[in-house]
Amino acid sequence: xxxxxxxxxxxxxxxxxxxxxxxxxxxxxxxxxxxxxxxxxxxxxxxxxxxxxxxxxxxxxxxxxxxxxxxxxxxxxxxxxxxxxxxxxxxxxxxxxxxxxxxxxxxxxxxxxxxxxxxxxxxxxxxxxxxxxxxxxxxxxxxxxxxxxxxxxxxxxxxxxxxxxxxxxxxxxxxxxxxxxxxxxxxxxxxxxxxxxxxxxxxxxxxxxxxxxxxxxxxxxxxxxxxxxxxxxxxxxxxxxxxxxxxxxxxxxxxxxxxxxxxxxxxxxxxxxxxxxxxxxxxxxxxxxxxxxxxxxxxxxxxxxxxxxxxxxxxxxxxxxxxxxxxxxxxxxxxxxxxxxxxxxxxxxxxxxxxxxxxxxxxxxxxxxxxxxxxxxxxxxxxxxxxxxxxxxxxxxxxxxxxxxxxxxxxxxxxxxxxxxxxxxxxxxxxxxxxxxxxxxxxxxxxxxxxxxxxxxxxxxxxxxxxxxxxxxxxxxxxxxxxxxxxxxxxxxxxx
Numbered sequence: 282x283x284x285x286x287x288x289x290x291x292x293x294x295x296x297x298x299x300x301x302x303x304x305x306x307x308x309x310x311x312x313x314x315x316x317x318x319x320x321x322x323x324x325x326x327x328x329x330x331x332x333x334x335x336x337x338x339x340x341x342x343x344x345x346x347x348x349x350x351x352x353x354x355x356x357x358x359x360x361x362x363x364x365x366x367x368x369x370x371x372x373x374x375x376x377x378x379x380x381x382x383x384x385x386x387x388x389x390x391x392x393x394x395x396x397x398x399x400x401x402x403x404x405x406x407x408x409x410x411x412x413x414x415x416x417x418x419x420x421x422x423x424x425x426x427x428x429x430x431x432x433x434x435x436x437x438x439x440x441x442x443x444x445x446x447x448x449x450x451x452x453x454x455x456x457x458x459x460x461x462x463x464x465x466x467x468x469x470x471x472x473x474x475x476x477x478x479x480x481x482x483x484x485x486x487x488x489x490x491x492x493x494x495x496x497x498x499x500x501x502x503x504x505x506x507x508x509x510x511x512x513x514x515x516x517x518x519x520x521x522x523x524x525x526x527x528x529x530x531x532x533x534x535x536x537x538x539x540x541x542x543x544x545x546x547x548x549x550x551x552x553x554x555x556x557x558x559x560x561x562x563x564x565x566x567x568x569x570x571x572x573x574x575x576x577x578x579x580x581x582x583x584x585x586x587x588x589x590x591x592x593x594x595x596x597x598x599x600x601x602x603x604x605x606x607x608x609x610x611x612x613x614x615x616x617x618x619x620x621x622x623x624x625x626x627x628x629x630x631x632x633x634x635x636x637x638x639x640x641x642x643x644x645x646x647x648x649x650x651x652x653x654x655x656x657x658x659x660x661x662x663x664x665x666x667x668x669x670x671x672x673x674x675x676x677x678x679x680x681x682x683x684x685x686x687x688x689x690x691x692x693x694x695x696x697x698x699x700x701x702x703x704x705x706x707x708x709x710x711x712x713x714x715x716x717x718x719x720x721x722x723x724x725x726x727x728x729x730x731x732x733x734x735x736x737x738x739x740x741x742x743x744x745x746x747x748x749x750x751x752x753x754x755x756x757x758x759x760x761x762x763x764x765x766x767x768x769x770x771x772x773x774x775x776x777x
Contacts, residue, residue: 308453312343312357312400319403319454322432327772330421330429331439331448333362334370335403346398352513352539354398359458361446362404362425363411363492364388364501374492375409375423377639378623378632385618388490389525390459390501390518397517402455405445409640410629410649411466412442413494413606417644417705420444420469424640428700431474433736433768434775437697438706440473442466446504447474451737451770457505457514463494463602464719465694467502468727468741469708472693475729475737475768477756478504479511482747483722485531486515487522493609495602496527497665498719508728508757512538515749534747545754547762548580551686552755557589558691560712564733569692571765572730572740576690579762584684590717594671597664598720603652604661626653643702672720673746681745688744688755693727696736713741724749728756731765735775 309315316335323329336342339357347355360366363374367387373379391401406426412418421429421444429444431437432452439448443460447470450458460467462480471478479502486501493499503514519535522528559569577583611625623629630649633640655661680689695709718725723746727739740759744752771777 311355312339312402315357315402315455322452322772323454327435328430329432329435329448329452329772330427331405331445331452332359332454333373333404333406333426333445336366336368336370336401338368339400339402343400346400349398351398353394353517355400356398356457357400357402357455358394358514359402359405359446359449359455360391361407361443361458361460363407363461364391364459365490366391366401366404368401370404372492373425374411375407375425376629377424377636378629379621380425382617382619382621384490386490389487389522393517393520394514399517405443405449405458407443407445408441411461411463411492411494413463413602414646414649415644416647419643419700419702419705421448422643422702428702430700431697432770432772433475434697434771434773436700436774437736438473438700440469440694440697443470443478443504447471447476447478450474450476450504450506452772457503457510459501459514460504461491461499461501462719463498464598465715467504468715468725468739469694471504471727472739473697473737475732476504476506477508477511477729478502478727478739479515479749479753480718480725481515481519481749482534482724484527484529485534485747485749486518487520487525487528489522489524493613495605496609497601497605497669498722508726508753508760509539509542511726512542512753512757515753534749536750538750538753542754542757545758546580547576547755547758549582550580550688550755551582551584552576553584553586553680553684553686553689555689555691555714556585556587558712558714560692560695560709562695562709562712562733565692565695565709565712565738568731568733568738568765569740572759572763575762575764576759579758584686586680586684586689588680590676590714591671594668594676594720595716597668598716600661600664601668603648604655607652607655644705668720672717673723676717677721677723677743678745687751688742691741692730693739693741696733696738715741718743722746724752726752726756728759729767730763732768735768735771737768
């Protein structure tokens with residue numbers, strides 16, 4: 282038994298050497314039930330590998346939280362392990378270099394969740410260093426947690442980098458989880474694991490005390506079973522933080538995102554259909570057409586859009602992420618209390634080389650090394666201006682205005698691909714245009730729209746900056762209109 286379970290169940294262990302076997306047919310009702318389920322399906326049994334650590338204070342916190350007012354009182358939430366928590370759990374970003382990095386600091390978003398009555402149940406595995414270390418990584422693999430597996434098919438990818446958060450919600454290991462995204466790291470795992478994932482507008486939720494990639498694009502967001510649950514979490518998480526300048530306008534847009542969501546409607550709503558983001562997989566195409574028919578039946582006015590981003594947006598985004606990684610990650614490492622063995626990106630690169638047998642067996646760190654060599658700040662600034670303009674003003678903003686639509690939709694991703702540590706695996710090409718809201722910093726919601734051969738696929742809904750409420754309302758209305766059946770996790774290999 283792992284993850285400090287002995288601290289959570291000392292009497293059960295003393296009496297018989299094991300905790301009671303949980304009922305795996307339905308979601309647990311409380312924190313202890315979730316921990317038992319994690320032990321049965323994540324540590325043992327099929328081993329999903331979604332949870333890195335259990336909070337040893339979770340049951341104590343649950344007893345206090347359940348008496349608090351509000352809709353989140355006593356709700357259990359797992360936190361991606363690049364987000365700091367002020368308890369006895371380390372924040373490792375998946376790297377063995379930070380296995381002892383217990384900071385004693387709550388990220389502001391975590392403090393806000395605790396204040397709303399949320400129980401922090403534990404930490405989830407992730408693609409190491411949020412999937413920015415090397416170009417041939419396997420989504421959901423880290424030196425600390427190993428390979429996270431998709432509960433719908435254990436030989437299939439959970440997508441990354443918030444792999445553990447998405448898989449944990451799908452597997453019923455907590456009521457909800459928090460992920461982070463720079464480009465696709467919430468929405469892709471949401472799609473692959475058949476859950477809801479929201480990447481909020483950048484600046485709506487504080488990023489302080491979260492291991493960064495890019496201050497231009499990073500944000501945390503909820504991963505849940507329903508859109509309303511995501512709205513409840515966003516309500517608690519949003520707001521100004523003096524330690525994160527990007528949130529200076531957050532209070533102007535923070536609100537009760539769940540208000541009226543039960544009656545939200547698609548009637549009369551003009552929605553742009555991003556035809557170039559559908560790809561050519563017959564199963565995905567058919568599923569997307571069913572989703573469009575559902576939205577039309579619910580009263581939406583659908584407008585076909587034949588457009589794709591200027592390719593230089595992707596090129597320049599890559600430069601922006603590498604430049605900001607070098608500076609932002611180094612700043613975070615230098616802020617850590619204690620005496621971690623790495624204090625800069627250069628230190629991490631050197632540490633990985635010394636510990637290559639554990640860290641570099643499956644893929645390298647070419648992205649880290651390329652980032653550390655960058656010196657041309659003028660080129661970075663030019664790339665940032667160009668990519669932001671192409672994604673925002675000349676991308677999403679232009680499309681919304683030109684076609685007189687409020688939202689844009691497309692399939693989030695194709696069905697999950699096979700896990701392959703040797704080559705890294707690969708998703709289907711041509712599906713989704715999630716880099717648009719990622720680069721622009723605009724909201725992006727992925728909602729389950731069904732399955733291709735039992736493998737989940739999500740529907741993406743994006744909109745203008747700060748239009749998070751509109752995206753959530755539309756997602757909830759689509760949930761009610763959806764006719765395609767949703768798959769249930771099998772906890773087996775695909776086809777078994």
